[in-house]
Amino acid sequence: MLARGVRPNRHTFPSLLKSTAGLGDAAAATAAIHGQCHRRGLDDDCFVACSLLVAYGRDGCLVRDARKVFDEMASPDLATCNAMLDVLCLSEDMCTARCLFDRMVVRDVVSWTTIISGLTRNGCHWDAIEMFRGFLLWNKSRLTEATLVSVLSACANLDAAVGLVAGMFVHGYVVRHEVQFTAFLGTALIDMYGKYGKLTCCSHAFHLVRDKEVCTWNALLSALANHGKEAEALVKFEMMRSEGFSPNHITFVAVLTACARAGLVETGLDLFERLFTEYKVVPMMVHYGCVVDLLGRAGCFTEAIQIIERMPFLADASVWGALLGACKIHGNIELSAQIREKLIALGPQQPGRYVTVRNMYLEEGNWHAATRMGEVMQEAGIKKIVGLSGVVLNSRT
DSSP: OTTTTOOOOTTHHHHHHHHGGGSTTHHHHHHHHHHHHHHTTOTTSHHHHHHHHHHHHTSGGGHHHHHHHHHTOSSOOHHHHHHHHHHHHHTTOHHHHHHHHHHOSSOOHHHHHHHHHHHHHTTOHHHHHHHHHHHHHHOOSOOOHHHHHHHHHHHHTSOHHHHHHHHHHHHHHHHHTTOOOOHHHHHHHHHHHHHTTOHHHHHHHHHHOSSOOHHHHHHHHHHHHTTTOHHHHHHHHHHHHHTTOOOOHHHHHHHHHHHHHHTOHHHHHHHHHHHHHTTOOOOOHHHHHHHHHHHHHTTOHHHHHHHHHHOSSOOOHHHHHHHHHHHHHHTOHHHHHHHHHHHHHTOTTOHHHHHHHHHHHHHHTOHHHHHHHHHHHHHTTOOOOOOOOOOOBTTBO
16 A cells, blocks of 8 residues: 555554454554554544554553553543543553543443443452442433443442342343343343342343343353252253253353262263263363362262372362362361362462361361461461451441
């Protein structure tokens, strides 16, 4: 194009910037195109600038370049502000994202969805719900499916009382505004109720979803498996298969968990075998952890160790932790001592495992070892996560 003397315009560069996503060195390509935009005085154009922000935002290390583009604009429009907001959320800079959002004179549903989704992804769950409430107070437009899914995800990650009340409020919004129960919205609702053990609500939400997806079934299976309805979870699994849905890796986590908690060793091992041979799902660490938990709960420690030894990768703290929990159930002190050493060698990735080991020493009356474990935790800067509880009065905590 340049060789033939054709002058690029504001419509040329957005397409070029979009194409850099598939390149090996996307950052260099984006910078080169940015240079061409600057030479032609187009980097202040809102259409081009928005594309530059999106391109820079794809790579977390280029946030500074994105902010430079945005800060140099004389009058960024709404689309550009939304693009910059998304870049900041993706880079986990929620403080700056909140400041930008508060400074925006004009906001639309995209603005609200972006900030709510960003807060949820970055663990600011209560802030996400407060932002949702702010939207309802200051806007008459309806929320998109993406926004509602993000809010429900935030509700699912809060403490029981607060999260459940907030989630029921969102459910009420969906019903009042006759929002269609798509597979993804339904899945988020089932997952939220499932986290709080509200299985009747899970079942109700599941039946409201007309066009179910695998994720919808997975949410229901997980809720049943984790709240004492293991047999029902396995029945639903067979229904899922009979209706033509192909199980994925999340499905097998749910059904293997159900087998472990119900003590169905043979069924669980059969499902684990079929996971790859029949469904072509490559077993992950979490699947091996479920099988170790299955065997450990049944007291089959030799078989559990054999599974760990045959794993194609080194077992992490979750796998050893599952076996340690089984040792505690069956009083296998000798094996638990070996597992403790392995957990300590893995480092402080999961502080809860250190607490479990220390508590087991205390239960055995081994005060010296328990004290030493406390010292190890202190030296490594490991702190026990303090449990919290809440009471909701008139929708306030």
